[in-house]
Amino acid sequence: MLKRLPLLCAALFALAACSNSSDTSAPPAAPVAAATAAAPTAPASVAPAPAVTTTTVMAPAVASTAPAPETPDQPAAAATVASNAPPFVDDGKWVEGKNYFLIEPAQPTSHPGKIEVTEVFSYGCPACNAFHPTANQIAASLPADAVMTYLPASFNPPENWVMLQRAYFTAQALGVAEKGNDAMYDAVWKTRELSAMNPAGTGLKPASALPTIADAAKVYAPFGVDPKEFEAVAASFATNLKMKRADERVKALGIEQTPTMVVNGKYRYTVGSAGGYAQTVELTRWLVAKEAAGK
Numbered sequence: 001m002l003k004r005l006p007l008l009c010a011a012l013f014a015l016a017a018c019s020n021s022s023d024t025s026a027p028p029a030a031p032v033a034a035a036t037a038a039a040p041t042a043p044a045s046v047a048p049a050p051a052v053t054t055t056t057v058m059a060p061a062v063a064s065t066a067p068a069p070e071t072p073d074q075p076a077a078a079a080t081v082a083s084n085a086p087p088f089v090d091d092g093k094w095v096e097g098k099n100y101f102l103i104e105p106a107q108p109t110s111h112p113g114k115i116e117v118t119e120v121f122s123y124g125c126p127a128c129n130a131f132h133p134t135a136n137q138i139a140a141s142l143p144a145d146a147v148m149t150y151l152p153a154s155f156n157p158p159e160n161w162v163m164l165q166r167a168y169f170t171a172q173a174l175g176v177a178e179k180g181n182d183a184m185y186d187a188v189w190k191t192r193e194l195s196a197m198n199p200a201g202t203g204l205k206p207a208s209a210l211p212t213i214a215d216a217a218k219v220y221a222p223f224g225v226d227p228k229e230f231e232a233v234a235a236s237f238a239t240n241l242k243m244k245r246a247d248e249r250v251k252a253l254g255i256e257q258t259p260t261m262v263v264n265g266k267y268r269y270t271v272g273s274a275g276g277y278a279q280t281v282e283l284t285r286w287l288v289a290k291e292a293a294g295k
Contacts, residue, residue, distance in 0.1 A: 017127050017257035017258060017259070017260075017270055017271070017272060018122065018124075018125035018126065018127050018128065018156065018257060018258045019256060019257040020153070020155040020156075020250075020255060020256045020257060087289065087293075088286075088289040088290050088292065088293035088295055089289075090290075090295070093286075094283055094286055094287075098273065099269060099273050099274055099275070099283060100267045100268065100269040100273065100274075100283060100287065101254075101267065101268050101269065101273070102266065102267060103253055103254060103262070103265060103266055103267065103268055106264075106265050106266045107249065107252050107253055107265035107266075108265060109264060109265045110149065111147050111149075113145075114145055114146060114147045115143075115145065115146040115147070115263070115264050115288050115291045115292060116146070116147055116149055116262075116263070116264050116265065117138065117139075117142060117146060117147065117148050117149070117261065117262070117263055117264075117284060117288065118148075118149045118150065118151050118261070118262040118263075119131075119135050119138075119148070119149075119150050119151070119259055119260075119261055120151045120152075120153055120250060120253070120255050120258055120259065120260040120261075120262065121135070121150060121151070121152060121153065121258050121259050122152055122153050122154070122156065122161045122164055122165070122258055123152075123164045123167075123168070123184045123185055123187075123188050123194070124156065124159045124160055124161045124164050124188055124196060125153075125156075125161075125258045125259065126189070127257075127258065127259060127271070128185075128258050128259045129185050129188070129189045131259045131271060131277070131280075132181075132182075132185055134271075134277045134280060134281060135148075135259070137281055138261075138280070138281055138284050141281060141284075141285060142284075142285075142288065143288065143292075146288050150168075150177075151246060151249060151250065151262075152164065152165040152168040152169070152246060153165065153246075153250050153255065153258050154243065154246070154247060154250075155247075155250070158196070158204055158207075159196040159204065160194075160196045160210045160211060162243075163210065163211065163212065163213055163216065164184070164188075164194070164216070165243055165246065166213060166216075166234050166239060166243060167184070167213060167216035167217075167219075167220075167234070168184075169239050169242040169243060169246070170213070170216075170230055170233045170234040170239055171220055171225075171230075172242075173233050173236075173238065173239065174220070174225055174229070174230065174233060176220055176223040176224070176225055179223045180219060180220050180223055183219050183220075183222070183223075184216075184219055187216075187219045193211065193215060193218075193219070194211045194215060194216060194219065195211070196210055196211075213230075213231055213234045213235075214227065214231055216230075216234075217230035217231055217234075253265070253268060254268060255268070257270060259271065261280065261284060263284065263287040263288060263291060264287075264291050266291070267287050269283060269287075
């Protein structure tokens, strides 16, 4: 498992993954050329556990599309469906066990009749911040009968991922998760109002000084959300349950780092295993076509 990258050095490894580990002593190796995580540029070419409700973008769509209504708590199992994706051709370029990995057992999905593409992420992950434009590109490039969903991880409490996960599910319940995506990344990595790094930039803030859900509520206020209502929903049983199920799903999918992409609960891969940003887009479309063809 890759070691966790300290925030102070994270900007030097925009494509490196944030790993599911409490050890923050050493940075992971970047899979491709480094870029600045705090202000990423767009890429050149650009057993099953209970499922958690995720925000959905019906493709083709951009990330600012309003979220779809919440899906049932007990979704149907992932299934091969018809698609208008390009015809599936296996020319040997993408190799199972190298570029992508089989999830065993396959996990349920939330959209019967659709091919589901999921980004496992955290707003607090520098690699996710750098990958964000590519995630938007993937959502926009999917065929009409595939959907993009988002699953927030919480496995790095020292960098406030638990609060950021709670903020995401709260925003989802209030219908502003998609609208606030860019703003949340900016609040962590540009304005730093939700940053876990201390003001001097020399390390992490103590747990008692980390940004709170009330601070996150201010980020969503411009989208018409009452901060008091946001805090109330954040503290609700429903939000706590979503967080619990999200953690269970992350574990069931075998997620060890963020960002990780998952197709139809069957395949997972990362920017590193795909070979870069543009290759991640290409691999996603290939796996969608593979699912549609029933291969």
